[in-house]
Amino acid sequence: MSQLKHVTIKTISEVTKLSLTTVSRVLNGSAKKYRISDDTQKVVLEAAKKLNYTPNQAAVSLRLSRSFSIGLVVPTLSNPFFADIASIVSHSLRTKGYSVVLMDCDENEATEVEAVKLLAAQNVEGVIVIPSGIDSSHINILIKRNIPVVCIDRYYEDIPVSYVATNHYTGAFSMTEYLIRAGHTKIVCIQGSHSVVANNLRVKGYKDAMAANKKAWVKVVGNSFTQDNGYIETRLLIQKKERPTAIFTLSDTIMLGALKALAEEKLAIPYDISLVTFDNSSYLDFLACPITSIAQPVNDIANISIKLLLDTIKANANGVKLDQMKLLISPSTVYRQSVRILK
Amino acid sequence: MSQLKHVTIKTISEVTKLSLTTVSRVLNGSAKKYRISDDTQKVVLEAAKKLNYTPNQAAVSLRLSRSFSIGLVVPTLSNPFFADIASIVSHSLRTKGYSVVLMDCDENEATEVEAVKLLAAQNVEGVIVIPSGIDSSHINILIKRNIPVVCIDRYYEDIPVSYVATNHYTGAFSMTEYLIRAGHTKIVCIQGSHSVVANNLRVKGYKDAMAANKKAWVKVVGNSFTQDNGYIETRLLIQKKERPTAIFTLSDTIMLGALKALAEEKLAIPYDISLVTFDNSSYLDFLACPITSIAQPVNDIANISIKLLLDTIKANANGVKLDQMKLLISPSTVYRQSVRILK
DNA sequence: TATTTTTGCACAAACGATGTCGCAATTGAA
DNA sequence: TTCAATTGCGACATCGTTTGTGCAAAAATA
CATH class of the missing domain: 3.40.50.2300 (Response regulator)
Structure with a gap:
């Protein structure tokens, strides 16, 4: 079980009959700074290659404190x-x-x-x-x-x-304005978790956009970034008499739940109801109706x-x-x- | 700009008037092995805590070669x-x-x-x-x-x-058998990249299952794990006179492309055509028709x-x-x- | 030829932690 | 009181690198 000894600059130094110092300098690129001759450099480099040398990062880190x-x-x-x-x-x-x-x-x-x-x-x-x-x-x-x-x-x-x-706020704000410009008035926002700052900023963007456009029908429901949340809230929304014309889900997970609820009730997007979301997962393009979404600038x-x-x-x-x-x-x-x- | 000096065992040694050795022993838990008294241990531990000491991993690594x-x-x-x-x-x-x-x-x-x-x-x-x-x-x-x-x-x-x-092979094999048992005969497999071993094993699983059940209609198309590939191949498949009864896509990305193509042609799953896939992404449950899938045992x-x-x-x-x-x-x-x- | 300058390399001291040896002081036994 | 055993701790070398300093030999200058 020949425990193959680690190759260090010392090994190379012995093989090449050069000092540790010289070997080190060649190997870490400071050769010209210390005027190491080309011949010497070649010798060191070849030995290093032949011995398959790699510097010990722990030692380097210790020495350089990096x-x-x-x-x-x-x-x-x-x-x-x-x-x-x-x-x-x-x-x-x-x-x-x-x-x-x-x-x-x-x-x-x-x-x-x-x-x-x-x-x-x-x-x-x-x-x-x-x-x-x-x-x-x-x-x-x-x-x-x-x-x-x-x-x-x-x-x-x-x-x-x-x-x-x-900028969660402006994202939600402009998406909401887009819906408003498209003529929607009854826009519901299905949010994620209250304890997530990003969620709250999005909600604020939605509310401010609604307020700025004098929409009275401001409605925020939900409480988690899950499919279940989207499903449940959507089911509740669509069975009311005054159904929203558009739903704004604050994540794609929530959106998937909404989608399922809508499909179960045979509500078609966008004819029966409009749907927009946040995240822009790659599959949005491939859903029965491709969903308009805010894309985070990853x-x-x-x-x-x-x-x-x-x-x-x-x-x-x-x-x-x-x-x-x-x-x-x-x-x-x-x-x-x-x-x-x-x- | 007081460059706050690193706290090392040396610092602690100076503060406590104890040797490096003793400090080290207390700090790395070998105190009892070297019979360091409880009093001494307490002194060292308190100093370490007060000075907010953490060992220098580079030094430890170097020393222990780990x-x-x-x-x-x-x-x-x-x-x-x-x-x-x-x-x-x-x-x-x-x-x-x-x-x-x-x-x-x-x-x-x-x-x-x-x-x-x-x-x-x-x-x-x-x-x-x-x-x-x-x-x-x-x-x-x-x-x-x-x-x-x-x-x-x-x-x-x-x-x-x-x-x-x-086990890509058995996964694809058993999925194919499931389709066959359901009465399907014209089953197409849309594959991913040929240069991926996993793909080829899945294809083999499909082919072997078809052969084992004496199905003549064996058909493998496609060449990449992309939505485009799924879309293109599906479009080609469904406009032929002899349309498959089931499509087996070898990844969810391919599946999404297939889904888009089917939706464009207003083909409903599973009434007009059946669809199964590989990967089991979480959104499969929430598609218009939830898709049967093989789930990798991540x-x-x-x-x-x-x-x-x-x-x-x-x-x-x-x-x-x-x-x-x-x-x-x-x-x-x-x-x-x-x-x-x-x- | 004598002196200065340049070239090419080596010595030795760190970096921070660990482990082997060893030595004093304390305890116990005789 | 004397000697052995035990307890509690310290000096030192070491892991693999880097770098400031030093010192010959070769080259350039006078």
């Missing part, structure tokens, strides 16, 4: 929105020389606290977090250790971290977060403290055929 | 199947003391090779990889470095790594992979080489209302 890694904290990757962000973050950061330590928190706040502590102990150089909950105290662990943080989709009043999010959010984090890290390294940034990215609306034009 | 981290290589998290696996892997491994380094390869083989190299350099203790491509040479980098590997969903003939996958696959990897790591540490395992997990079928019973 980890070359960044933490990514997400509520759960089962949510496509978070998964898409994770996807972009992961391979974008890799091209910039960082590896990504993933922490899936299973939508559990306590788990998130643990995750953050672990990341702090690992000396990650920065953290992108999509918070699962309300509390912010764990983020302070990172702040105290001077680790740059960028939040996605949730804003903390009390701590100075940058954040970037969809790419922008991910890329801006990365840039923000990297800038903060760089500034930090130079002793500069960057101002907190609060970025709201406007979502786009994807118009399909689920809204009936009433006027 | 990284406490495991690599996870996925084609892309935009695919919910991979995202779900990543989700489970991430928080399950965390509870076992490992952190997960995520490598999203954007479905690009070259990127995957780079990702694997990076993981090797980081001395991860093991790697779970869902390969993007056919080639296996990069996996050898890990093998050579004695890093345990478990593959998901793809089997390499030429290298001794364990793998676990859905949880089992993820958990078994983890167990396999951890076992291999443990065995490796003891100098034992575990046998390669090849596990095929049978998928389940979720029966909904998209199949018409013809007899």
Whole structure:
């Protein structure tokens, strides 16, 4: 069971009869700075290749006190929105020389606290977090250790971290206005969870748009981002005498439930009732009636977060403290055929 | 700009007037082994707490030559199947003391090779990889470095790594038999990419089931796991004189395309045509007609992979080489209302 | 030829934590 | 009182890198 010994610069040094120093300098690219001759460089490089050398990152990290890694904290990757962000973050950061330590928190706040502590102990150089909950105290662990943080989709009043999010408010506002311009007056909003800031902003956008257009028929129902919620609320809505002319579901999950309820009652979209939603899942195009939806700017959010984090890290390294940034990215609306034009 | 100095065991040693050795022993739990008195322990622990000490992982790694981290290589998290696996892997491994380094390869083989190299350099203790491509040479980098590997969903003939996958063959076979038992004879299979092993196994399952039941009308069309592919092939199929009675799409993406084509031609499921698929996305329940589907055993696959990897790591540490395992997990079928019973 | 300058490389000290040895002081036995 | 055993802790080397400093030999200048 020949335990194959690790190849280190020492190995190479012995093989090439050159000092550790020289080998190190060639291998980490500072050869010209220290005037290592081309011949010597060639010798080292060849030996390294032949021995299949890779530097020991732990040693490098220790010496340089840099980890070359960044933490990514997400509520759960089962949510496509978070998964898409994770996807972009992961391979974008890799091209910039960082590896990504993933922490899936299973939508559990306590788990998130643990995750953050672990990341702090690992000396990650920065953290992108999509918070699962309300509390912010764990983020302070990172702040105290001077680790740059960028939040996605949730804003903390009390701590100075940058954040970037969809502009839920304007998204919902403009979608509601679109319905109003199409002649709808009885527009119902089926919301998700009250404890989610994004939800409340969307609701506010809807309400403000209704108010701005002097619509009296303002109605918000529901309480969770689930298909069941959408199904139940829709069933209740359509069996009333005064049926809404349009339903605005605040997520695609809710929308699916609504769809099922409508199908059961043989109500056709958009003839019998109009339906719009938030999220723009890829399957919307392929439903019996393609559904008009607000699309979260996933790419922008991910890329801006990365840039923000990297800038903060760089500034930090130079002793500069960057101002907190609060970025709201406007979502786009994807118009399909689920809204009936009433006027 | 008071650069707050890192708190190390040295700091604690100075504060407590105890030696580095003693502090270290208390802090890493080997106090009783070295007979450190309770008083001393208390002193150290309190100092550590007050100073908010966390061990430097790089130093620990270097010293112990362990990284406490495991690599996870996925084609892309935009695919919910991979995202779900990543989700489970991430928080399950965390509870076992490992952190997960995520490598999203954007479905690009070259990127995957780079990702694997990076993981090797980081001395991860093991790697779970869902390969993007056919080639296996990069996996050898890990093998050579004695890093345990478990593959998901793809089997390499030429290298001794364990793998676990859905039993695509039996899944497709039994679904096809179900259609046959329901009286269907003209069953078309719309496949995904030929270069994906999973696809070919599913196709084989379909063909074998048809052959086993002496059905002459065997027909496989299509060439990619996309909605467009499903749409185009379905349009072609339904305008022929001899229209199939059932369509078996090999992924939900393909299914969505088929659905669109059927809706455009006002063909109702299951009255005019039956439709079954592979993947079981959560929205299948909420389509106009809920679609019968094969569900990949995501949880089992993820958990078994983890167990396999951890076992291999443990065995490796003891100098034992575990046998390669090849596990095929049978998928389940979720029966909904998209199949018409013809007899 | 003598002196300065440049070229090419090596020594040694870190980074933070762990583990092997060893030594003093305390306790117990004789 | 004496010697052995036990208790409680510290000095030091080490893991694999990087880097400031130093010092020969070669080249350039005088």
